Amino acid sequence: MVLPTDEAQARRDYRYKEWRGRDGRTYCRKSNGTTGLIVGGVGGALAGRAIDTRGDRTTGTVLGAAAGALLGKEIDSKRRCR
Structure with missing residues (x-):
């Protein structure tokens, strides 16, 4: 640092x-994007679970978590100084 x-x-x-x-x-x-990764993963998992209403909903939860984590990390790691 x-x-x-x-x-x-x-x-x-x-x-x-x-x-x-x-x-x-x-x-x-x-920011290195860690907070966005965690928050995005949790939000994506909840959204994926709500969208996938058939069966045990594992697939929707996992795919939602992965997509949310990637999106959250990208949003959180943007340069904010200028």
């Missing part, structure tokens, strides 16, 4: 979402 050591390098944002490094490049802290 890289954090600016002096105030001149950091922007005024107290969470340091974006900062300029020693090499002059702008860096951005972004």
Whole structure:
């Protein structure tokens, strides 16, 4: 984890979402998508289970969880600094 050591390098944002490094490049802290993966997986599993009403509903639950996890990770890991 890289954090600016002096105030001149950091922007005024107290969470340091974006900062300029020693090499002059702008860096951005972004989510790795873990929260979206978990929330999407749970939501997708519930939706898949509700849609698949025949039999034991395992197929709908598993497919919904996989699709929800992929979608949730993609949404959560978008760059948000700019």
